[in-house]
Amino acid sequence: MQLTTPKQIFWSQDLIKMKAEALKKQTTASRPIKALMVYPPNTPATLVPRVLPTKSERVFGTNKECFSRRSSLLQTKQLKEHFEGIQKALTKEIKEMKDVFEELEAEVDQNVVDRKHDEIERKNLLIAHDNLIIDCFSKEVFYVATIFA
Numbered sequence: 001m002q003l004t005t006p007k008q009i010f011w012s013q014d015l016i017k018m019k020a021e022a023l024k025k026q027t028t029a030s031r032p033i034k035a036l037m038v039y040p041p042n043t044p045a046t047l048v049p050r051v052l053p054t055k056s057e058r059v060f061g062t063n064k065e066c067f068s069r070r071s072s073l074l075q076t077k078q079l080k081e082h083f084e085g086i087q088k089a090l091t092k093e094i095k096e097m098k099d100v101f102e103e104l105e106a107e108v109d110q111n112v113v114d115r116k117h118d119e120i121e122r123k124n125l126l127i128a129h130d131n132l133i134i135d136c137f138s139k140e141v142f143y144v145a146t147i148f149a
Helices: 006-029 055-148
Strands: 035-038 043-046
């Protein structure tokens, strides 16, 4: 099963957690009991098997053990596949984020160039404005001088 989207990977992790919890419960339930508290309190008793297992039970136990190992290997393989899928998805996300940051840096650089260009243009307009004001004053002074002369 190949996971492709982050959503699928996320939900598959929930499934893995549920399986892990079930496996943990199964392993705690199958552990042998060494001692048991009996009445009167604080008097331990050791449990002893009643009957030794028969040959057929041994074969069943061996098959069960093999099945348990196979399922463990299968679960390990699935976990590995899930982690590889997560790693691929994270690598893809990181690459996309890197591309976005590079685009943003290019836009910032372009904005700096545009601001400098606009600042130069503004200074040129101020100089042109000052020249127009000077020209107007000189013409007005000339006009006033010719009228009163």
